[in-house]
Amino acid sequence: MVTSVRPWLTPTVARRLLSYELTRMVSAAGITHAAMGERLQVSRASFSQLLAGKSLPSRAVLEVVLGHLDALSELPRLADLLRLARSGPQTPSLGDRDLLCGLESYAHRIEVYDPLMISPLFGGGRRGLLLDAEQAPAVTWVVEEHALRRSQSGAHGERLRALRDTVTVQVLPWSRGAHAGLRGGFEVVHGASHTVVCEETRRVNLYHDHPAVVAEYTRLFATLRELALDPERSKVMLAKR
Template identity: 30%
Template sequence: MAHINTLDPGASPLDYYGFELRRYREAAGLTQRQLGEIVNYTGSLVGQVETARKVPTPEFSERVDAALGTGGLLSRLVDLVLRSQLPAWFREVAELQARATDICAFEVHMVPGLLQTEAYARAVLGALDEAGLDDRTAARLARQRIFERGTPPVYWLVLSEAALHQEMGDRQVMHGQLAHLLSFQSNSRISVQILPFSAGAHAGLQGSFDVYRFASDPAIVYTEGYGSGHPTANPDTVRDCSLRYDHLQAAALSLKDSAELIRRVMEDRYGEQVA
């Protein structure tokens, strides 16, 4: 366990964040309790963040930046901190997503992390292991901040209809998740198409994959296994998966029909039921 007097700011992004938080708080002449009262958190939580025992959230960082006049330092650091909490094998993928100008995703079993609600993410991440679930959920949701950039990536998702029926958490969680998918209808940079059961055999039978495209670098295809990720810039693989994606988009429902199907499943399967 880190001790406040021996915290090494070079040990990790989390340690560096805690070191800077403590430095700015002390420069302002505030105790942990006093700062907590100002930002509406407990002094204990402030102390846990300062000693690298608790992962800060973007909201916490924004409030402390405002209270201490840090010029947004902690809000800039928190993305690095949260990314460091991702599994080591996934960090490269998070970096690719953060740099991509276009992301084309095909998902079979569940809504992908970039479009998950907090409740849905907790249900997915906690399926086998609830250890550190709050921090792992926060790290996953932080990846969605790429859509808050001045010029966010164009994100196109082809989602199997099966994912609408695979109940993660409970009916309330699923209702919220499908409503979240519908909320992107007016967003010209995020599009969701549903690949219906009626499509039958299709070009994505080998599994989920992403295609990342960049402003000046070669495109990359990403696939995932148990506890491992597999990004590749092999031109043959990129061409093959790009063609597969074109066929998946052609087989999927239109944006309008996809939204209607999502809404129908949300209401019929996960809506309020009268006994």
Template identity: 25%
Template structure:
């Protein structure tokens, strides 16, 4: 079952995976860990699922049982210090901006900031990382009712997010983005014709970057797996297990089960196979701009 808003950060998920692997290497069940350390099975389960941040004392107890070296202990304890910090948003100086960001959105930004690769399929909107300021503002104003100040704060956040596509992050390369858009995204007039023309131009420009792949699924390609709704697959490499984000009127969800992640990964493989090639997608965008 999907878990609603408030998933753990990438660092907490990585720590959870590391602790689970250490217990497996020690060939211990959670029941045996409780018998030998007094750490409650339920607490250990939440720690290994990334649903609870362990105290240093609990970590040291587990490290002693698992036979963890000093250097490894230092590395894992360092993870706990940033385990609740959702990327750049945690350091953002504008307190009012933080208040305007729902918890699930903050978590999404954290995953976006930490991910190595992001594969996204959109059926209605241009992905936030590729939106112009005018398009983003129109989406917010014409969407759910929102105070003018909140719109501007949310808009500032969206524009700030886009730095992941152009700047190195803690020594790592910029985010690799692969976006597949249904033709409906490009045909829907958001804001005005001028706003959409500028947005199409932005997509053409961004599609030329080496770390961005952009594809379009034309209407004439027929039915495809993405018709069930938009989704995003975050891939973290060795940093943490992959995760999937989906969103609808029922709410936003992060899927972490391996079977779910594999299913959405397969769906993305299907939609990009059905889409126009990146080069033909650029031609398609240019054609729409002339209409």
């Protein structure tokens, strides 16, 4: 079962991720909703609702869509998502984080930069189970020292100290001064077929998968790693929190 190794994939998250993946592939193929609807013998509006996640396709329709997109290699993964999306009632939504949680669940590598506060990925709870899963992604976390100090006490602090064994942590000390990363935190999620950057703002999450934008954030993350303490020195600092 998908959920045995991807504990954050609820029916709601699976539906959101399936919608994103199909929309991304249709857009990349340059096929209009009207043209795809005609191939499926449904209206443009019906196909648009399918892409938006307002309705779910049958497995047969999913296979036809992927065949037209020359993407049948994605059928096992998307069929798993479809099965999970249909497996139970819709659970409370996390809003714009639904997609991020879905992307994380299929990632093989995640890079996180936290300038002000600790990412929910590291705060325990159901989402934190991803880090303890059998097929957990390799995670590198660059965190500003002042963000770390805000979370140094209580159970949250214990959780952060435990991360030393599962996550590559690099603390960026405030003595480094101003740098480009201070404009905001972000997460780079490396999946099986593509990479997505997520920026969490006050009201919405912004998702970027254009190669040039992904490359820009990948370079920025590499720069932040160079500015930060190495993992061993970071572990020493984390142990003192």
